[in-house]
Amino acid sequence: MLDKIRQLLEKQDIRYWEFRQEEVVTTSTTAWNGTIKDMSSGAKEGASLRILCGNGWGFAHSSCPDAQKLVQQAVTLAKAMDRYGQKKDVAFTKTLKKKVESNYTKHPNTVSLEEKRDLVLKASKLPEKINNLRVVYTDNIKKKMYTNSEGSEIIQKLCYTYYGAEATAAVGDRMESAYKAHGALRGYEITDGLMDTVTEACTIARNLLSASVPKGGTYPVIIDGTLTSVFVHEALGHATEADNLLSNSTCLAGNENKQVGSEDVTVFDDGTVPDSWGSFFYDDEGVPAHKTKIMDKGVFSSYLHSRETAALTKNQLTGNARAQSSAYLPLVRMSNTYIQPGDADFDEMVAEVKNGIYLRGSKGGQVDPITGNFQFSAQDGFSIKNGELAGYLRAVSLAGNTLAIVKNISLVQEKYEDGFSGHCGKNDQSVPVQGNNPSISITKATVGGS
Amino acid sequence: MKNLYEQGEALLRLAEREANYVQVHISAPLQQKLELLSNKTDSFTSTEHVSYAVLVYVNGRSGTSVSNTFSPAVVERAIALAKASSPSEYFYGLPLKQQLHKLQIFDKRITALTEDGLIDIADEMIVGIADETVTLSAGSVTKQVSQDIIFTSEGIQQVEQSTALAIVAECIARKNGMIKSAWDYRQERQLSPLTPFTSALQEKATFFLDSKQLKEKMGIVIVKPEPFADLLEHAFLPNLNGKNNEKGKSCLTGKTDTQVISQKISIYDDALLPFGISSRACDLEGSPSQRTPLFSRGVLKNFIYDYNTALHTGKASTGNGGFSSIDFTNVVVEGEYQEVDKALVIDSVIGAHTADEVATDFSVTVERAYILKDGEKVPVTGFMLSGKMFDALQKAISLGKERKSYNGIYTGALATTGVNIILS
Numbered sequence: 030m031l032d033k034i035r036q037l038l039e040k041q042d043i044r045y046w047e048f049r050q051e052e053v054v055t056t057s058t059t060a061w062n063g064t065i066k067d068m069s070s071g072a073k074e075g076a077s078l079r080i081l082c083g084n085g086w087g088f089a090h091s092s093c094p095d096a097q098k099l100v101q102q103a104v105t106l107a108k109a110m111d112r113y114g115q116k117k118d119v120a121f122t123k124t125l126k127k128k129v130e131s132n133y134t135k136h137p138n139t140v141s142l143e144e145k146r147d148l149v150l151k152a153s154k155l156p157e158k159i160n161n162l163r164v165v166y167t168d169n170i171k172k173k174m175y176t177n178s179e180g181s182e183i184i185q186k187l188c189y190t191y192y193g194a195e196a197t198a199a200v201g202d203r204m205e206s207a208y209k210a211h212g213a214l215r216g217y218e219i220t221d222g223l224m225d226t227v228t229e230a231c232t233i234a235r236n237l238l239s240a241s242v243p244k245g246g247t248y249p250v251i252i253d254g255t256l257t258s259v260f261v262h263e264a265l266g267h268a269t270e271a272d273n274l275l276s277n278s279t280c281l282a283g284n285e286n287k288q289v290g291s292e293d294v295t296v297f298d299d300g301t302v303p304d305s306w307g308s309f310f311y312d313d314e315g316v317p318a319h320k321t322k323i324m325d326k327g328v329f330s331s332y333l334h335s336r337e338t339a340a341l342t343k344n345q346l347t348g349n350a351r352a353q354s355s356a357y358l359p360l361v362r363m364s365n366t367y368i369q370p371g372d373a374d375f376d377e378m379v380a381e382v383k384n385g386i387y388l389r390g391s392k393g394g395q396v397d398p399i400t401g402n403f404q405f406s407a408q409d410g411f412s413i414k415n416g417e418l419a420g421y422l423r424a425v426s427l428a429g430n431t432l433a434i435v436k437n438i439s440l441v442q443e444k445y446e447d448g449f450s451g452h453c454g455k456n457d458q459s460v461p462v463q464g465n466n467p468s469i470s471i472t473k474a475t476v477g478g479s
Numbered sequence: 480m481k482n483l484y485e486q487g488e489a490l491l492r493l494a495e496r497e498a499n500y501v502q503v504h505i506s507a508p509l510q511q512k513l514e515l516l517s518n519k520t521d522s523f524t525s526t527e528h529v530s531y532a533v534l535v536y537v538n539g540r541s542g543t544s545v546s547n548t549f550s551p552a553v554v555e556r557a558i559a560l561a562k563a564s565s566p567s568e569y570f571y572g573l574p575l576k577q578q579l580h581k582l583q584i585f586d587k588r589i590t591a592l593t594e595d596g597l598i599d600i601a602d603e604m605i606v607g608i609a610d611e612t613v614t615l616s617a618g619s620v621t622k623q624v625s626q627d628i629i630f631t632s633e634g635i636q637q638v639e640q641s642t643a644l645a646i647v648a649e650c651i652a653r654k655n656g657m658i659k660s661a662w663d664y665r666q667e668r669q670l671s672p673l674t675p676f677t678s679a680l681q682e683k684a685t686f687f688l689d690s691k692q693l694k695e696k697m698g699i700v701i702v703k704p705e706p707f708a709d710l711l712e713h714a715f716l717p718n719l720n721g722k723n724n725e726k727g728k729s730c731l732t733g734k735t736d737t738q739v740i741s742q743k744i745s746i747y748d749d750a751l752l753p754f755g756i757s758s759r760a761c762d763l764e765g766s767p768s769q770r771t772p773l774f775s776r777g778v779l780k781n782f783i784y785d786y787n788t789a790l791h792t793g794k795a796s797t798g799n800g801g802f803s804s805i806d807f808t809n810v811v812v813e814g815e816y817q818e819v820d821k822a823l824v825i826d827s828v829i830g831a832h833t834a835d836e837v838a839t840d841f842s843v844t845v846e847r848a849y850i851l852k853d854g855e856k857v858p859v860t861g862f863m864l865s866g867k868m869f870d871a872l873q874k875a876i877s878l879g880k881e882r883k884s885y886n887g888i889y890t891g892a893l894a895t896t897g898v899n900i901i902l903s
């Protein structure tokens with residue numbers, strides 16, 4: 030197939046091409062209150078061809094690819110775009126011939142379906158004072174093959190494992206739920222942590238029944254490692270994706286190498302963190318994963334790039350072009366994004382805030398990268414009174430503006446405190462992302478409540 | 480090679496050798512997507528996402544398997560999963576074959592659109608939106624022609640063809656150092672004029688440029704269709720899912736036939752809506768589509784159900800069965816319109832998906848808003864909107880006449896006194 034594609038493309042006037050093939054097998058088990066809800070499996074394969082003809086990109090994908098058809102479709106679309114398009118370019122790497130495989134001690138393929146069933150069955154048995162408990166387990170085994178016109182040939186075997194628990198507790202009309210999850214670029218061995226995650230979700234759900242809603246307004250706040258992960262990803266990370274620079278839609282444009290944040294803030298996006306949910310070896314343009322310092326002591330130091338954004342903005346490649354599957358175009362995406370730990374100890378941070386709010390855990394967030402306005406919701410929290418944690422809170426969310434908030438970060442905890450294994454959505458594509466972060470304190474932010 | 484219909488039949492027959500009940504769903508959307516970037520067309524993609532899904536029941540145990548290639552392996556995996564599973568909590572079977580409606584979900588003008596035709600639409604978007612103040616920063620035009628095939632062991636053999644054209648546009652207005660973004664989205668089964676979409680978006684981007692800090696709260700808040708649909712989807716609709724009701728995970732459990740929200744509001748799940756984006760003749764189990772009243776003048780009438788959850792609860796399926804899931808089709812909100820001359824109008828929010836669906840609590844950042852007073856509109860910014868969707872719907876005073884659709888939710892703007900404004 031590959032030889033046929035090479036042959037057919039030789040006859041065309043093409044600046045660059047890449048061919049991606051992928052095979053993915055997913056197994057998922059879900060149990061609800063000690064009964065199996067769903068046992069499912071997915072198997073997907075496919076191939077896509079992306080070419081640059083003059084100044085036009087063309088892309089064709091099929092689940093049962095036929096070389097002739099793929100080439101013809103991609104060439105037609107690229108030529109159609111060349112007539113109308115603007116300047117296009119690609120950054121080149123040296124030719125890579127690599128075969129890599131992610132780490133595991135117990136490969137999910139060696140674990141029987143019955144064992145994966147029993148795992149969630151057992152974990153979803155209703156504990157005391159919990160009305161509903163849903164537990165899910167998923168493994169995702171990928172084989173990705175990448176070839177391009179530079180002669181690179183890369184094969185990656187990746188094994189992702191994920192589990193999560195959603196617990197609901199109720200008293201009278203009042204109902205509260207909590208979700209906790211963990212994922213890694215590892216094998217079945219990570220499920221050793223499942224019961225702790227279930228217990229944590231149940232404890233939060235039960236506790237939330239006695240939590241109150243804070244009065245909305247402006248406060249000094251501390252956000253824990255999980256929420257910091259969402260903050261760094263949503264508020265800062267998306268604004269550093271260089272495709273947003275090309276469309277002139279990032280609030281960081283014009284701030285390159287300028288002090289935009291407090292000196293305590295150094296931020297990395299790092300696709301090479303071993304075994305992490307957001308890691309990979311090579312991105313979907315065959316570029317090695319990379320540790321990129323996006324903010325250096327408050328100075329905005331780098332965007333994240335694809336081959337195209339690196340070429341058009343004359344920057345180094347960062348290995349951040351990722352696609353949900355071979356059926357999608359790679360986009361500039363984050364991997365593992367985190368603030369470097371500082372020197373504050375948590376109690377010190379609480380004492381410094383004096384009167385404010387401590388927000389914990391995450392229920393997701395969203396940002397408008399153009400204006401930098403963001404919103405995210407915490408799982409729970411505490412009010413801080415006279416330098417100590419006081420009343421327990423629910424329904425707390427945080428809003429603000431990226432450029433304003435990074436200036437207001439006053440303290441960064443001395444260690445990674447907690448993380449968040451999530452899925453980031455962009456242009457209808459979803460990819461796994463992770464953050465392990467310290468807690469941070471912010472001198473002023475808007476907290477949503479009653 | 481077999482055509483999709485023959486493939487569906489072959490998968491069903493193979494599964495029936497070992498399974499007592501079988502659902503087969505083949506979906507084959509052919510998609511062409513043209514992306515725009517900074518007032519220019521950017522890239523063109525062509526994809527076919529064929530998916531073969533099989534759900535089998537073997538002695539009361541179920542297994543689901545999906546593949547994007549036609550092979551016996553998809554059936555074999557489903558059977559293996561079912562055998563390894565433990566018995567379902569309950570299982571009554573699958574619905575028998577019934578007469579189905581013929582639906583309007585296909586427009587041959589969309590099928591006829593060529594690559595150049597799509598580029599013309601993209602050009603029309605650029606011309607309609609971009610000017611010296613406004614940039615069409617990113618967007619796309621997607622043409623989709625789909626075939627859906629449903630086979631069940633109870634004799635359903637359904638083939639449906641549908642079309643859709645989706646348009647997404649994000650634009651940025653810049654003037655005198657001020658900056659504002661605006662976004663809109665439209666997905667329709669029929670080809671329709673582009674001008675209302677582009678001119679509204681263009682106007683929106685410029686209008687909100689000079690927004691002033693909101694200083695005081697207002698009694699009446701009007702939530703436009705897009706943010707209202709967003710909040711409804713994430714902070715309210717899950718409570719109308721029959722499975723959540725059965726599991727006691729709905730704030731509406733036990734409230735059937737009582738007045739729960741304002742009598743000015745009615746909500747339907749309507750799979751028969753002409754050219755509705757989620758319209759279909761039957762659900763994935765083969766139950767005929769219907770228009771299900773969920774709230775009628777504020778009174779809770781029903782939840783959405785699949786076949787088994789419905790029977791278990793002593794109800795009938797509402798035609799919302801999926802593959803081990805219960806899913807909404809088109810959600811239609813209807814209501815009484817009443818003129819409001821003074822209100823805070825919310826045009827766009829971010830963060831609706833972080834809402835608590837059971838408690839219906841939400842707290843979102845308002846991106847664009849204006850004060851409506853004596854026919855004048857003054858753009859304002861810098862505040863959050865929070866509350867409970869339950870209260871927002873209970874204290875509804877009007878539903879706007881102009882209906883728009885977002886993510887399969889068809890609604891007008893909601894005017895209510897039941898939300899909080901948090902000034903910053």
Ligand SMILES: [Zn+2]
Binds near residue numbers: 262267452453454
């Ligand atoms: Zn994201």
